[in-house]
Amino acid sequence: MMIETYSPKETFLLGEKIGKKAAAGSVFSLIGDLGVGKTVLTQGIAKGLGIMEPICSPTFTIVQVYEEGRMPFYHFDVYRIGDIEEMEEIGYEDYFYGDGFTMIEWANLIEEILPEHYTKVTIEKDPDRGFDYRRIVIEEVNAA
Ligand code: ADP
Ligand code: MG
Numbered sequence: 001m002m003i004e005t006y007s008p009k010e011t012f013l014l015g016e017k018i019g020k021k022a023a024a025g026s027v028f029s030l031i032g033d034l035g036v037g038k039t040v041l042t043q044g045i046a047k048g049l050g051i052m053e054p055i056c057s058p059t060f061t062i063v064q065v066y067e068e069g070r071m072p073f074y075h076f077d078v079y080r081i082g083d084i085e086e087m088e089e090i091g092y093e094d095y096f097y098g099d100g101f102t103m104i105e106w107a108n109l110i111e112e113i114l115p116e117h118y119t120k121v122t123i124e125k126d127p128d129r130g131f132d133y134r135r136i137v138i139e140e141v142n143a144a
Contacts, residue, residue, distance in 0.1 A: 002138045004129075010090050011037045011123075011134060012044035019048020024071045024099045027115050029107030029141075032123035037134050041123065042075060049073050049101060057105070059118050062090055072100030079106045084113055 005011045049069035066073040074095040122137045
């Protein structure tokens with residue numbers, strides 16, 4: 001599925017819709033360059049899950065846990081990860097295979113430990129379509 005947005009608000013609302021529909025145990029990977037709107041989308045998802053506290057990028061902690069929504073929200077940012085062992089140290093499996101909603105920014109860096117099934121969200125700009133244009137592709141991934 002491909003969605004085009006033309007403002008941060010639209011991206012936020014898409015996130016909110018995803019958060020409202022999300023099933024417990026879902027894992028989403030979020031791919032896109034710096035400043036493309038990953039945090040904006042994540043903030044919408046958090047709102048859709050019923051989380052009121054502000055979401056910031058968990059850049060220095062790998063994972064940030066929010067418990068106040070209709071299910072736990074595990075927000076990973078693995079941009080600065082050195083190797084997979086760091087994921088093992090924090091016990092990533094309890095999150096990925098738990099009953100919450102897992103969102104992993106820069107999931108392409110930890111591809112080898114992603115679950116068999118996850119939802120991949122890719123956000124891209126297109127300068128020809130304007131400064132605030134974003135192309136958001138959502139696809140289900142099933143490892144063979
Ligand atoms: P990332 O987390 O991917 O590094 P952010 O979500 O922090 O990026 O920032 C995205 C920036 O792009 C924000 O300043 C936001 O206002 C701006 N922006 C402009 N158009 C859009 C859009 N259509 N969707 C999301 N963000 C947009
Ligand atoms: Mg961000």
